[in-house]
Amino acid sequence: MKYGSIEYLYASPIARAMIDDPSFRRWVLSKSEFAEFAEARILNREISAHRANLTAEWWRFHFTEKCRCDGCSGKETDLFTIFENKSSLRFALHFEVKQPQDKFKSDGIQSRGYPLRAQCWARKPPAKVLPHHMASTGIFFSAQKRKEYEPHLAHFKAQITFEEIEQQFPHLAVWPR
Ligand SMILES: [Zn+2]
Numbered sequence: 157m158k159y160g161s162i163e164y165l166y167a168s169p170i171a172r173a174m175i176d177d178p179s180f181r182r183w184v185l186s187k188s189e190f191a192e193f194a195e196a197r198i199l200n201r202e203i204s205a206h207r208a209n210l211t212a213e214w215w216r217f218h219f220t221e222k223c224r225c226d227g228c229s230g231k232e233t234d235l236f237t238i239f240e241n242k243s244s245l246r247f248a249l250h251f252e253v254k255q256p257q258d259k260f261k262s263d264g265i266q267s268r269g270y271p272l273r274a275q276c277w278a279r280k281p282p283a284k285v286l287p288h289h290m291a292s293t294g295i296f297f298s299a300q301k302r303k304e305y306e307p308h309l310a311h312f313k314a315q316i317t318f319e320e321i322e323q324q325f326p327h328l329a330v331w332p333r
Contacts, residue, residue, distance in 0.1 A: 167253040171215040188314035189292040196239035206286040220282035227272025246288035256298040267308035
């Protein structure tokens with residue numbers, strides 16, 4: 157199986173649960189820079205409607221070829237979400253999903269790009285991205301890779317392991333174990 161399709165086995169149930177499972181959504185938000193807005197609603201429908209791409213799932217394939225900044229050039233956010241709090245403040249979370257067999261390239265270009273892209277899109281969203289006021293980053297990864305990923309982890313504010321999800325939300329951890 158290709159890396160991309162293994163990644164999907166992790167990313168897809170996580171994206172699904174962000175919509176379907178309010179306790180999971182709150183838990184993820186509570187680990188992010190936007191912990192104070194853990195009750196925010198998720199804007200998956202608005203993301204889809206704005207993007208008007210009938211084939212892509214709302215959370216996948218978010219990138220732009222238009223901006224050539226270090227955050228955007230040739231880079232993609234694995235799992236892209238936008239939330240709205242009670243004051244109509246909209247914030248995005250750009251998540252990297254690193255399935256356990258995957259690795260970061262040592263040049264650090266991919267991990268460094270995440271916070272740059274998050275801020276770039278909050279300032280001036282690409283045409284297909286729903287406008288939002290603030291943005292941050294996160295990563296879903298295996299605890300077994302913590303040491304290997306250490307040089308990259310600081311670029312991701314919300315750090316969540318698959319093992320934590322398996323323990324706390326076993327019903328949604330449907331990936332191969
Ligand atoms: Zn950019």
